Structures are given as C-alpha cells and as structure tokens.
Amino acid sequence: MRKALITAAAIGxxxxxxxxxxxxxxxxxxxQSSPYANAAGTKTVTLSVQSWVGARANAAVATYLxxxxxxxxxxxxxxxxxxxxDALSQxxxxxxxxxxxxPDQEKRYVTQKKTVTDGGELGVTGHIGWWVPKxxxxxxxxxxxxxxxxKYAAQMRGPExxxxxxxxxxxxxxxxxxxxxxxNLKLDYQVVFAGSEAAQITQIxxxxxxxxxxxxxxxxxxxxxxxxxxxxxxxxxxxxACAEKGTADPATIDCAYPTTPLKKFxxxxxxKKGGKAARFLKNFTWTxxxxxxxxxxxxxxxxxxxxxxxxxxxxxxxxxxxxxx
Amino acid sequence: MSTxxxxxxxxxxxxxxxxRTALRRPAARKLLLLGIVTAVLAPLAxxxxxxxxxxxxxxxxxxxxxxxxxxxIIDNRDGHWLFLYFFGHISNAIITSVRGVYLVLLALGWAxxxxxxxxxxWRLAGVRAAVTALASFAVCGLLGMWVPTMRTLAxxxxxxxxxxAVGALLGLAGGLSDRMFRAMRPVLDTMQxxxxxxxxxxxxxxxxxxxxxxVLATVVYAAPPMARxxxxxxxxxxxxxxxxxxxxGATGRQRLLTARLPLARRELLLGxxxxxxxxxSMAVIASVIGADGLGDRVYQALSTVDVGSALAAGIPIxxxxxxxxxxxxxxxxxxxxxxxxxxxxxVAGGGWAPRRxxxxxxxxxxxxxxxxxxxAAGAKSWPDHWTVAIATxxxxxxxxxxxxxxxxxxxxxxxxxxxxxxxxxxxxxLRDGLQxxxxxxxxxxxxxxxWMIGTWRTALTATLSLAAIGVLGRWNVAMDTLSQVLAxxxxxxxxxxxxxxxxxxxPRVDRxxxxxxxxxxxxxxxxxxxxxxxxxxxxxxxxxxxxxxxxLPAVVxxxxxxxxQADPAALESARxxGATGGQQLRQVQFPLAxxxxxxxxxxxxxxxxxxVIIGGLxxxxxxxxxxxxxxxxxxxxxxxxxxxxxxxxGLMLDRVTQPTKPKEG
Numbered sequence: 001m002r003k004a005l006i007t008a009a010a011i012g013x014x015x016x017x018x019x020x021x022x023x024x025x026x027x028x029x030x031x032q033s034s035p036y037a038n039a040a041g042t043k044t045v046t047l048s049v050q051s052w053v054g055a056r057a058n059a060a061v062a063t064y065l066x067x068x069x070x071x072x073x074x075x076x077x078x079x080x081x082x083x084x085x086d087a088l089s090q091x092x093x094x095x096x097x098x099x100x101x102x103p104d105q106e107k108r109y110v111t112q113k114k115t116v117t118d119g120g121e122l123g124v125t126g127h128i129g130w131w132v133p134k135x136x137x138x139x140x141x142x143x144x145x146x147x148x149x150x151k152y153a154a155q156m157r158g159p160e161x162x163x164x165x166x167x168x169x170x171x172x173x174x175x176x177x178x179x180x181x182x183x184n185l186k187l188d189y190q191v192v193f194a195g196s197e198a199a200q201i202t203q204i205x206x207x208x209x210x211x212x213x214x215x216x217x218x219x220x221x222x223x224x225x226x227x228x229x230x231x232x233x234x235x236x237x238x239x240x241a242c243a244e245k246g247t248a249d250p251a252t253i254d255c256a257y258p259t260t261p262l263k264k265f266x267x268x269x270x271x272k273k274g275g276k277a278a279r280f281l282k283n284f285t286w287t288x289x290x291x292x293x294x295x296x297x298x299x300x301x302x303x304x305x306x307x308x309x310x311x312x313x314x315x316x317x318x319x320x321x322x323x324x325x
Numbered sequence: 326m327s328t329x330x331x332x333x334x335x336x337x338x339x340x341x342x343x344x345r346t347a348l349r350r351p352a353a354r355k356l357l358l359l360g361i362v363t364a365v366l367a368p369l370a371x372x373x374x375x376x377x378x379x380x381x382x383x384x385x386x387x388x389x390x391x392x393x394x395x396x397x398i399i400d401n402r403d404g405h406w407l408f409l410y411f412f413g414h415i416s417n418a419i420i421t422s423v424r425g426v427y428l429v430l431l432a433l434g435w436a437x438x439x440x441x442x443x444x445x446x447w448r449l450a451g452v453r454a455a456v457t458a459l460a461s462f463a464v465c466g467l468l469g470m471w472v473p474t475m476r477t478l479a480x481x482x483x484x485x486x487x488x489x490a491v492g493a494l495l496g497l498a499g500g501l502s503d504r505m506f507r508a509m510r511p512v513l514d515t516m517q518x519x520x521x522x523x524x525x526x527x528x529x530x531x532x533x534x535x536x537x538x539x540v541l542a543t544v545v546y547a548a549p550p551m552a553r554x555x556x557x558x559x560x561x562x563x564x565x566x567x568x569x570x571x572x573x574g575a576t577g578r579q580r581l582l583t584a585r586l587p588l589a590r591r592e593l594l595l596g597x598x599x600x601x602x603x604x605x606s607m608a609v610i611a612s613v614i615g616a617d618g619l620g621d622r623v624y625q626a627l628s629t630v631d632v633g634s635a636l637a638a639g640i641p642i643x644x645x646x647x648x649x650x651x652x653x654x655x656x657x658x659x660x661x662x663x664x665x666x667x668x669x670x671x672v673a674g675g676g677w678a679p680r681r682x683x684x685x686x687x688x689x690x691x692x693x694x695x696x697x698x699x700x701a702a703g704a705k706s707w708p709d710h711w712t713v714a715i716a717t718x719x720x721x722x723x724x725x726x727x728x729x730x731x732x733x734x735x736x737x738x739x740x741x742x743x744x745x746x747x748x749x750x751x752x753x754x755l756r757d758g759l760q761x762x763x764x765x766x767x768x769x770x771x772x773x774x775x776w777m778i779g780t781w782r783t784a785l786t787a788t789l790s791l792a793a794i795g796v797l798g799r800w801n802v803a804m805d806t807l808s809q810v811l812a813x814x815x816x817x818x819x820x821x822x823x824x825x826x827x828x829x830x831x832p833r834v835d836r837x838x839x840x841x842x843x844x845x846x847x848x849x850x851x852x853x854x855x856x857x858x859x860x861x862x863x864x865x866x867x868x869x870x871x872x873x874x875x876x877l878p879a880v881v882x883x884x885x886x887x888x889x890q891a892d893p894a895a896l897e898s899a900r901x902x903g904a905t906g907g908q909q910l911r912q913v914q915f916p917l918a919x920x921x922x923x924x925x926x927x928x929x930x931x932x933x934x935x936x937v938i939i940g941g942l943x944x945x946x947x948x949x950x951x952x953x954x955x956x957x958x959x960x961x962x963x964x965x966x967x968x969x970x971x972x973x974x975g976l977m978l979d980r981v982t983q984p985t986k987p988k989e990g
Contacts, residue, residue: 080959092534195953196942
C-alpha cells in the first residue's frame, strides 16, 4: 500500500513537473508531435496508413526503404482519410502516401493554413465507380447502363436493403457520393455500408462463391479484380459542370466519379526538417503495376507486408534507386 | 378501470377477478396511475404528431450548429487563447508525461522492464503474480509486440496516475461532505452505465486525433470508480472509532490521516484496481482516436479481417490485463468488474505487515540491479530474432475453420447459418417491431417498466432519456441498437442463469468455473471482437456474440452468488415439504435472490450495450456505426449526436433495470 502510494506520488510528481515544464506561455497543440516520435536517439517517421491494400503497399515499401536504406524508424498509424488530414496538419503523422481527393481539406490545410504541403503525385491513377460481377454482366449485358439498373433492383435485394436493391458500400471513411447518386438518378436502391472494406470484400467473395448478383461501390486499382472479375456500370458522364455543381452542394451530384491522380501530402514542418526522409517521400512515385504487385503479395499470397516489400525492393532496384537521390 | 387495462403493456393486464386483490399491491397502483396518464395523453399526442416513429416536428437538428462548432475549433486551434493557454497546456502536459514514461521504459530495456515488473508484482502480490508478470512480458516480446506493449503501458501509467489522483480527490470531497456526495452520486452512477465509445467524441472535437485525447478519454472513464469507492470507504468509517479518535483530541487532519484513510484502505485499493482495469479497457478502445500501441494493432488488423495479426496484438492486451489485475488486487479473489457491486471482498488485513519490514535499501539495490541488467542486456527493444510469428498459422487455422465450420455442417448448419438465422429470425423481427412501436407507446412502456422496478425518479429519467433520443432525431437508429441489445441480453440471461444454477448446486462446477470467470472478467471489450469475426463474419450477429460472451461472466457470478446465499433453513423446510429441485429453485431460491437477479439483469444490459456499440467496428451498424462514421469522416456532428444518443440509451436501460435499493446496499 505504502509503496503503491509512493509510486503514485512519484508519477504524480512527474506529471506536475511536466506541467510546469510547459510553462505559462502559449502552448500550440497543433505543433505537438506524437510522444513516441524520435524516442531514444532514433529518427522516426510516422506514416498514416489507410485500410485498403494499395495504401498498405505504399506504406510497406516506403517503410522498408526508410528503415533499411536511410536508417529511420517508421511508425504507421491507422487513421481514416479525413481525420488523417487533421493529424497531418498537427504533425502527429508526417505523411499521407495516397490521397483520393479531398478538396475541402486541401483548401483548408494547404492553401489557407499552410500546415500541409503537396507532396507530388504517387504515379497511380485511381478510379471509383459501380461494378457488377462478370458472370452477371455476361448473362444480362444491359445491366451495364445505369438506366437499366432499376430493372434488376429486385434481384439485388439484401437483408439490410429494406426491400430495395442493395448498393454495397464499404468503409464509412471512403470518398462516396452514392447516396446522392441513388436519389438524383431516381434509382430503386438502398446504399448499405458494410462497415469496413474487409467486410465488403468478405461479402463480395461470398456472393461470388454462390454466383449471386450484386452491385457494389468499388475502385481501381484493386487486387480483388483478379479474384472476382467485375465489370463497371456506366454512370452519366463526368463533366466539369457537374463537378462544379457537386462542389457547391454534394447532395446534387448526378454524374460518375472522376478519375483521380492519387497524391501524397506531407506535413509542412516535416518537409523542412525531415531531411532525407522528406526528400525520399517526395520522390516516391511508382506505377499501378508496381503497386498491384506488392498489394497482391500482401492480400492474396498472405505475405506479411514487410516481406512483400522486401521482395519487390529486391526485384526493382531501378525504380526505387531514383527516390533516394 | 378498463382504460387502465387497455393502455398499459399487456404483461401487466390482470384478470378481472384478481384485480381487486392486485390493486392492493403498490406495483399495480403505479401501473394504474401510469395507465390513466397514458390513456389521457397518448391520444392527444398521437392526434397532434402522428403515431409511428418519433415525429419530425419534435426533433431538433443539431447537425448544423455542431458542424460549425467543429469547423470553428479546427480553424482556431492554433490561434485562439482558449486553445493556446488552456487546452494546449493540458495536451502538452499529457504528451510530455507519456513521452517521459515511454523513454524510461525504453531506457530500462526489455530485460529491465520485465524484471522490474516481476519484482513489483512480487512485492505487491506475491510469488505467483511475479511469475505471471515474468511470463506475460516474455510472451509479449515473443509475439513481436514489445514496442506496442510499451506504448500502451506508457499511456496506461500516465492515465491511471491521473485517474487515481482525480478520483481520490473527488472521493475525498464526497467522503467528507454530505452535500458533495449527494451531488456526485447520480453523476458517477450515470457515468458507470455509459459505454466507452460515447466518451471518445467530445475529446476528439477539442483535441483532434492523438495520444492526448486518448489519455483524457481514459481518465474520464477510469476516475469514477476510484471516486466512488474512496467516498464510500471514507463514509463507511466506524462511528465508534471516530468518537474514540475525537476524544483523544485529534485535529480534523489527524482524524483523516490516522483513522479514516487507513480504515478505508480496502476500498482505496479496490478503487485503484478498478481504475486500472477500466483504464486498460479504454486505452485499447481509444486506438480508434489515435492512441497507438496494442489497440491500434488490433484495429488495423480488424479492418483487414486479419484475425492472426489481431490475435497477436490481442494476447498481450489480455496478459497485461491479467498481470495488472493480479498485481494490484493482491490476494483478492473476486473479479474486478462486479466486485464493487457485490459484497466487498475480504482482504487479509495483516497480509501486508510482514513485508513492510523490508528496508528501502533492498529496494534501491534491487532497482539498481534491474537497471544494470537492462543495460547489460544491451538491446532496448526485444530482439527481432526472438519472435514467433503466429499470424500466418492462426490465419491458416481460421481459414480451415471458415471452410469447415462456416456452413454446411450436416444437422446443425454452420456458424454462418447461425449468424444468418439469428439476424433473420431474431434481430430483424425485433427491430421491425421496435421501430413499428408508436413512439408514445415506447415511452409509456419504458416508464411502466422503470417505475415497477424502481422509483418514480428512475422512471422519469428513463423516459426523458428515451425522449431525448427522439429529439435528437436518432429514434430509428436507436431502436435498431436497442433490438440488438435486447436480443443479446435475452440470450445472456438464459445462458447465464442456466450456468449459475448449475454452479450454485455443484461446488465442483463452481470451482472449475471460478478461474475462467476471473480471466474473462478482466479482459477489455475490444479483445472479444477478434474471435467473433473469425467465427461469424461481419454484421450484427458477431457483435451480439461478442456482447454475450462479455456480459456472461458477470451474470453468472452475481446470480450464483445470489442463489447460494438463499437461507439454508428456508431450503430445508421446502425440501421437507417434498418440493422437487425445480420447485425449490422457482419458489424459494429465485424469490429469495430477487435483488441479485435484478442486479444481474442490470449488469447484463449495461455490459451488452457497451459491446454492441463497439460492434459498429465489425458491421454491427446502428448507433455504433454512426460514431465510427463520424470519426472516420471527421463528421463530428453525426458522431456526437450518435454518441449522445448512446449515452441516453445507456441511461435509459440502466434506469429501467435499476432495482429500488441502491446497488451498494
């Protein structure tokens, strides 16, 4: 008991010291990095890693090279896309490796507050859309036009779709206009969120096993296409006018998703003080094929991410040597 | 009279012949009064606002103001004085402390930490706890989880120190002042009934994602038990002792330090133990808001359904829980979660005395040796080649299970079929039923239940909480969550009562069960999500399964304790009258254990709700999903409203099932 009290008192004292150490000046919490960063003489880089496998592939290769070629210690933290911007601006993570386009956040943090810096393009182009399985599209080719989707609503019903057709969405954190699209295109569908991408993939695999029809929100590049071939449903064409309308009020969007060149973003402070690591992350750029190669090793061959990165690194020195300059 | 019988819920309808006698009972009088009120108000309300789900006219849309508040905070976080001179310092102090502790842990190295923890466990709780600590830390290292474990530990140490300090101060105030105690008590009661998830959003709103908000959420969650137990310990001091001390002419401070605090030692220790267990539970859940450490590893693995990796991070969490519990609980045998509610566990009063005689020098030498050992071992982190990768074999095993158990086992179906049946045959009808219930009917039902079991105060709180959910516009979603809770509670109670009856009758079963319950009661909620995803896939069924497993130990423990306490004389006389085992149970043991049974229901409801909510991470949908969504999209308005609705739902469920007598008796 007494010992416990002494211990508690000691910890309390440390806390009090810590409080006094911060002094009575201003303490800007947007400049406080993670307590685990740069501990015990190591140089650390914190990467935000998202749940989809492509993002994991980026992070795995960057981690491997930073640790083995540049001598850093890399921490990865799972933060969802939008909070990741906030964390990035506060310096709690140093870099986002793959951003799918968040104009609001870009305006706020890059243009206005200047706490985040554009890190250049990743080299991979992303595309979001609606997809049906190939076996279903082969049997019913007209499903590939959105105008005919209502015809198939009855076949696409799910347990959570309330009598309408089910449009399967994945993680709540992904960029999506699906609710607005369903409403504005007057589709007899209900958007059903699986809760996570993993849940969505599990669901798709189960449907594919039973050769059941389904309509899902999905994106490219994605390794699942190799396992479950899917065909994209054509939505009304993406136009600048529609995009402008959508920026003004997201609820009015009635056209397809754009094709997005994926971008990297770095914390501004980190670009100045991050030295080699910051330069490396800025230079990091690869192709869809490279990314898919690593993603496939992680997702399908079930290799641990670091092993997958190691294999890719040994195979493609010509790609990554350029990043170290 | 007839109005009463039509408007009140069907279960309360009494056959006309028995009505007169029934009316003499207070419960019936309450129902009659409530029935009349409902009969008068319901048609009015229904005519005015319609009779389906909660009417739109009565909702307040907070999304706009909350969203603007969120934007304002983000825009002003680096400029406004409130953040620069107040929140900024809090955040900075937390980060500095966590960093300090983390650096100390790293400096000790793996050998130092392991040896130090074992030594501490040995001093506080004996040889067995020391061996447990040693083995547990070794396993954490072997699993390749050393660094995450140290991060969680660093965060925990700071959070627990703050919780204990804050809790003890509040408890001191409550213990010494009656008015303070009366003001604190309902607040603490309420906080204990709220699911952990509801605490996350407000701190994120102010502090953003990261370690500082995680520690704060943990402190808010873990301080109440310390405060409550401290206050109770101080208030429970024997009056005779106090008078004796007074007569010796002690000053107020002397009285506190020499009589009241030492006499409350048992409660204080229990408070520390409970704070630690709650803090661990929360520190893990807080990975959702960037707490890093072990919880983050589980979270990352769950989002890719990588059960193997989730398990590799989950095992250290469980081990940490066991080590912390065993070390701080000393020789206490009653588990942590329900202990504060049942009879106070017996702590051997003299157990500490002989150990105290060891001198400080022994300690100093031991600590120096440990540090030297850590230094000599060189490696600060666990050596890489001493790790065992369990993720791949576990995933292989899981795939095998999915292939073989998932579906198509002849006769009983597979786990996927059970999940589908549970969803389709139990959850869906229940949800549709609840959502189809007219809103005034739901309010009346809740009021009736709460009033019958508790007092008019609890009934009022429960009804108002439910109404608040409607006002927030979360009625249908909340009914979805409620349906999941009710179904899971039903299963928990049936299973729990069955096990408890067996355990109460056979001492051998009880002996076998006890250690299992002990272990299960110390585990953080988050850990239960891992195996259920492997077994039941994604959706509402796995969330329910996790909730049931989580709540079961508390129910079994409370019920079996209640049954065993039944007066042996009463049982004997029942037996002599020729009552069968079943009759004894129904007519003697259950009625005598009424208070415990109600407490079990209350605990089941509170515990199930807390897990059903984090089930939003594995596809449980409803309110839990909205919180996850709010966090994921940075749409804190949605998240906060869902979080408030969760808090209201928790309050409502707690009050509906709260027995008249206060829990601590």
